Structures are given as structure tokens and as C-alpha cells.
């Protein structure tokens with residue numbers, strides 16, 4: 001961290017007393033005697049934006065994080081003036097501004113404190129760099145908890161931690177290491193069952209102190225730029241996270257194949273090895289949709305080239321793989337090899353697309369190809385040029401996905417492992433040094449890549465992923481947690497980091513399953529697969545230096561178990577796809593940490609092993625060697641053991657048996673879980689019937705199902721199907737009401753129902769109030785399975801002749 005002496009500052013400066021106040025339709029601006037301005041924008045009834053200017057001049061209002069399409073609008077915006085305090089009132093919150101010192105307090109409408117300020121806004125002038133070191137101190141009430149901040153490899157609850165955000169290449173990182181690949185300056189706080197969020201939209205290195213230095217103080221500050229942050233009121237964590245995700249955007253639907261299993265290694269080459277790999281997957285009937293090619297597919301690690309000795313005809317290879325149901329995903333790094341007659345290098349040089357040092361020379365640094373120059377992705381022209389480079393790779397050769405790496409940006413053998421701070425960036429016309437652009441460099445590369453891949457895969461959907469990212473970068477790319485290690489601690493970390501990223505707006509995430517560095521035992525690999533199938537992105541990747549990490553590399557037992565789990569992922573694809581749709585449409589995280597699922601239960605505040613996959617499946621990975629089970633905390637409600645239908649009442653801990661072939665998975669009672677038959681890859685077979693696993697409940701529960709063509713953009717024109725299933729059960733009767741929205745017509749005509757935990761024998765069945773014979777439904781009383789035509793409004797099973805006709809309720813969801 002930079003100290004005051006280094007900055008040669010005059011120490012902390014404060015806003016002082018308010019002199020004047022102006023307001024318009026959606027903002028209030030305060031000016032103080034010390035020439036500080038504070039502008040508070042009301043974005044929504046629950047979202048306020050705070051901006052401070054220290055010389056009475058605001059910076060150009062520009063943000064890479066905020067989604068331009070995010071909707072604003074509020075019901076109420078009222079201002080009350082009283083001696084020494086101005087109050088802004090919306091229909092959700094009150095914000096009080098002290099006119100003596102500009103300190104802020106935010107309260108709910110019942111006057112409960114949400115958050116108040118300690119020192120409030122203050123700053124130090126930076127003589128060395130110009131501008132300010134901008135700071136905010138808030139008070140923290142006892143018992144407050146903090147969650148979020150992206151990919152931090154540390155305990156899920158951030159209380160007591162001091163962390164900073166500066167994207168860094170950290171090979172084989174360790175637990176509690178501070179700076180990693182991503183910078184997401186957003187956290188959610190929870191106290192007294194009230195949740196709120198702070199999004200500090202500042203791309204300089206930022207720092208957060210969650211009551212580490214002082215027990216009742218939260219601080220966040222940046223090494224430059226403006227104090228510019230969004231306050232997001234809950235009171236539910238879910239409200240905070242979805243509002244933040246809405247503000248910073250969500251991606252489009254991925255092609256469904258991208259939710260299948262991916263196999264990767266540094267590196268699979270030559271072509272014959274790739275083909276053998278593909279053949280082996282099919283021979284063993286181990287489902288797999290994508291094979292990733294790492295840097296060795298290139299000629300001398302030069303981006304957009306192929307090593308013709310290893311890959312003499314890439315187009316043909318990609319086509320052959322495609323025929324077998326594999327998509328090819330390739331890596332692309334930012335460093336462009338300095339080589340006079342290398343086409344990409346020449347183009348960038350001629351157009352002045354490379355980053356320069358302060359005094360003019362190009363930014364030169366070593367990465368895989370040796371000495372490189374680096375495109376300035378913060379320049380819109382550079383992004384456009386870069387997107388066009390995918391024409392051949394994607395448009396002609398047929399590669400279906402691109403994976404961006406080393407874009408923190410990583411530079412080898414230099415202090416700080418990145419660009420020096422004086423490097424200049426365009427920053428979309430807001431010219432600046434690397435101090436400001438560093439944290440968004442990877443995001444802007446990912447953005448350009450995404451647009452290129454999107455353009456040339458059209459009319460299909462693109463798949464892109466990135467290692468470095470910034471808040472809002474989820475709009476463009478999936479991501480993974482980087483260069484982890486094959487250790488049990490890293491399995492724990494993968495679980496924690498992916499949940500944290502899901503609470504930070506970045507749901508499309510996974511880890512290098514099995515570990516990138518070093519080699520896992522068969523047991524560790526199995527347990528990691530058992531976790532990885534529940535991560536939105538599911539890829540085995542390894543450095544390749546320490547033996548093989550294909551699922552068959554650990555013997556027959558591991559192969560059989562992991563295949564069973566990957567098949568389970570493929571069966572659960574309609575369920576995962578539905579959760580993805582909720583993420584895309586509503587910003588709902590695909591994985592829900594327990595505290596998100598039930599914040600009223602204080603036990604969840606520190607329970608981070610367990611999580612909810614989608615809305616109704618509880619997962620608790622095994623994270624230790626040689627164990628035959630573990631204690632699992634069950635959130636409130638009742639849960640069926642996925643493996644044997646045993647019903648357990650939540651709100652407490654249970655011992656759960658988990659021999660190697662069984663990982664703890666539970667289903668919420670009343671849930672209706674959609675499933676596909678097992679496939680070797682997405683769309684291998686035409687689905688003839690969708691499975692619906694119904695879990696009996698004495699009560700009601702709503703489940704949903706989103707479907708579309710699995711690829712393409714028709715879903716945006718209404719050709720999707722969104723079904724709501726309302727389950728109601730009581731001893732002697734169950735009722736399922738179905739409601740459908742959207743124009744998409746699924747290829748299958750039947751549903752295969754299986755009812756779990758039914759406490760009575762079915763004697764009668766009714767479809768839309770008409771009795772139908774159980775025989776006509778192929779009903780099998782032994783496992784309570786049956787076949788139902790997909791179009792029904794109401795389905796009813798009873799233990800005796802039913803008394804009344806049921807009125808079909810209007811769908812109110």
C-alpha cells in the first residue's frame with residue numbers, strides 16, 4: 001500500500017460545512033466551504049449513487065462497469081430540510097446528510113440504522129501522481145457480516161479482513177493471498193437481518209477494511225479517481241445482489257453445450273493426440289462437449305496463428321471434432337510477439353494500437369512468445385480491430401469458443417508482474433496511466449474477444465472466457481479461478497471462490513477441476529468432480545507437468561464414479577439452464593450460498609461449505625481425504641436425500657454418509673426437478689420425453705423450467721418456453737398446476753414423472769379434471785413413474801375418488 005510519505009501529501013482533508021444545495025428531478029448536489037461537492041443520484045427507490053468532487057469539479061462521468069441498459073426509475077424522491085440535516089426520502093429508505101460535516105446516515109423507513117459514517121468522506125492529495133487518494137470510513141454495528149469482492153481466496157465471510165483489488169497473475173496461489181486475477185469492488189453487508197451493498201465504481205487499486213483495523217469501522221479507499229459509489233439497499237441479500245447484477249449487467253444465454261463438460265490441458269498437441277482424446281471420450285461414453293487447446297496450438301505462441309507441424313489442417317480437425325460432438329475452444333493471450341513480418345504485429349504497429357510508456361516508447365514485456373507489445377484494449381478502435389481478428393479462427397476454421405488468459409495483464413520477470421504504472425491508456429477517451437486502466441485491461445480484452453467471437457459464430461451464440469476481469473465484465477465472458485493447486489485446501493477454495501463470484505455478479509464460473517499445478521490423487525480428483533458438476537462452468541484443466549488428468553488416468557473406479565457424476569450434470573442440464581436464465585434475466589446467482597438462501601438463520605453466516613445449486617438442490621462437497629461422510633448443515637425446510645429419498649428436517653446439522661461414490665446432495669421437498677436422459681454431448685439425441693422428478697410435500701412449492709433451442713437468438717424474439725409448476729400436496733392427494741409462457745414448442749411430447757416420497761398409494765389420476773386410467777399413463781406403482789402428455793394445466797393424483805372439480809388458478813408469478 002502507498003503511504004502518505006510516498007505520496008508526499010498534506011494528510012487527510014475533509015469536506016467541511018455545507019454552503020449551498022441544489023436539486024433536480026433525480027439528484028441533489030451539496031457544495032461545501034472547502035469547495036467539495038457531493039452529488040447524490042436517486043437511481044431507484046433502493047439505489048443511491050454518491051459522487052464527491054474535491055475542487056468543485058466532477059470528472060467526466062464514465063464507467064466500464066455500469067451496464068448502459070440497466071433501468072432506472074423510482075416511485076418517490078422527496079427532500080426534507082431541518083436545522084443541520086437534509087433528508088432524502090424514497091419509498092424504501094431515508095438518507096440523512098449532515099450540513100455541518102457532510103456525513104451521511106442511511107435508515108429504513110422505520111428509522112432502523114442501515115449504515116452511518118464514521119469519518120465519512122475524506123482524501124489526501126497525491127503530489128506524486130496528481131489527483132487524490134479518496135477515502136470513506138463508515139461505522140459497522142456489532143454483528144455485521146460482509147460478503148463479496150470477487151475471487152478472494154479466503155473465508156467466505158469477510159469480517160475482520162483487509163483486502164485490496166489489483167489484478168494479478170498468481171501461479172499456484174495460496175489461501176488468504178490478497179490480490180488475485182479479478183477486481184470486483186462490490187460487497188454486501190448484513191446486520192440485524194438488514195442487508196445492503198456498496199459498489200465502489202473506481203478502477204484504481206482499491207482497498208477494503210472490514211473491521212480489521214478498528215472493530216466498528218469499515219473503510220474503503222482508492223489510490224486515485226473519484227469517490228464514486230453506489231449504495232444498494234436490500235433488506236434481503238438477494239435484493240442487493242440482483243440489483244447490483246442488474247446495474248452492472250448480465251451476459252446473454254450461453255449455448256447449452258458450454259454448460260456441458262470441458263476437457264483441457266496445457267497442452268493437447270499434436271492433432272493426433274487431440275483426436276485420440278476425443279475418441280477415448282466417446283469409446284468410454286464419458287460425456288464431453290468441448291476440448292480446449294492451450295498455447296501450444298500456436299506457432300511460437302503467436303496469437304491467431306497455428307503450428308502447422310502439429311496442426312496441418314486446423315479446419316478439418318475442428319470439423320471432424322464437431323462431427324463427433326466436440327466444440328473446439330482455443331486460448332488467446334494479449335501479448336503480441338515483436339516480429340517485423342508477423343501480420344498481427346504489423347497491423348497493430350501501423351495503426352498505433354500498442355500501449356506506450358509515458359515518454360513514447362512501446363510497452364515491452366516478456367510473456368510466452370518472448371518479448372511482446374500489448375494492444376491497448378481500452379481504445380475502442382483497438383477493440384474493433386481485435387474483434388475482426390477472429391474472422392479466420394472462428395468464422396472460417398470453425399473454433400467455437402475462445403479463452404483469454406494472462407490479461408491482468410501479466411508480464412514475466414518484472415517487479416509487480418505487470419505493466420509499469422506510467423504506461424498510457426486511451427480509456428475510451430479518458431486518457432490515463434496504467435494506475436487507472438490496470439484493473440479494466442483484462443475486461444476490455446475480454447469485451448473485444450467476446451464481440452469478435454459473437455460476430456463470427458452468428459447465428460449461433462458465442463462462448464468466451466477470461467481470467468482477469470472487473471465489475472461488469474460478466475456481461476462478456478465466463479471465468480475461472482485461475483492457477484490453483486491439486487490439494488484438498490484448493491478444493492475448499494474452489495467451493496468458496498465460486499460461491500463468492502456468484503455473489504459478486506459473476507455466476508458463469510468454475511475452477512480448474514483436479515487442480516492446475518501438481519497432480520491430484522484419484523480420490524481428490526473424484527471429490528473435485530463431485531463439486532465441479534455443480535459449478536456453472538465445468539472444466540478439467542491442468543498444467544500437464546505432473547502427469548495426466550483425464551478422467552481415465554486414475555483407474556477404473558475413479559473413471560466409473562466420475563462418469564456417473566458427469567452424467568448427472570448432463571441429466572440436470574435443463575435445471576441448470578433454467579437457473580442460468582434466471583441469472584441472465586433477473587441477476588439471480590446460479591449458486592446460492594446458505595446466507596443468501598436464508599439470511600434470517602444466523603447459522604448460515606459462517607456456513608460456507610454448503611450451497612444451493614439453482615433454487616432447490618442443496619450440495620455439500622466432501623473436502624477432506626479418507627472420509628466416509630461429514631456433518632452437513634441443512635437450511636430450514638425439509639430436504640430429501642438425493643440417493644435414497646430419506647427426508648430430513650433442516651435448521652440443524654446431520655452426519656451424512658459419503659463413501660467415495662456418494663457426495664451429499666439433497667432436494668427441497670415439493671421441488672419438481674427437470675432432467676434430460678444421459679447424453680454424450682448436448683443435442684446428441686432428440687429428447688423424446690423430459691423427466692420430471694417430483695418430491696412430495698405436505699404443502700406447496702413452485703418450480704420453474706426454461707427451455708429454448710439451446711443455441712441461437714430466437715429466444716430473444718419470444719421463442720422460449722417458461723413453465724411454472726405449482727405443486728400442492730396433502731395426505732391422499734397431490735396436484736400439479738402447469739403454466740406456460742413463450743412461443744417455443746419443445747420437440748418432445750411427453751413428460752416422464754417420478755414421484756418421490758409419496759405417503760399414499762395412487763388410485764386415481766385426473767388430467768385437467770378428467771379422470772384417466774393409470775394404465776393409460778403407463779403407471780408403475782413400484783417406482784411411481786408414469787408418462788404424461790406435456791400439455792396439461794392440471795394434474796391430480798389421489799388415493800380415492802376425488803370429491804370436487806379443481807378450479808385452475810391464474811398464474812400470479
Ligand code: GLC
Pocket residue numbers: 265266294295331405406467482483541542543
Ligand atoms: C496460465 C493459465 C493457464 C494456462 C497457462 C498456459 O497459467 O492460467 O490456465 O494453461 O497459462 O497458457
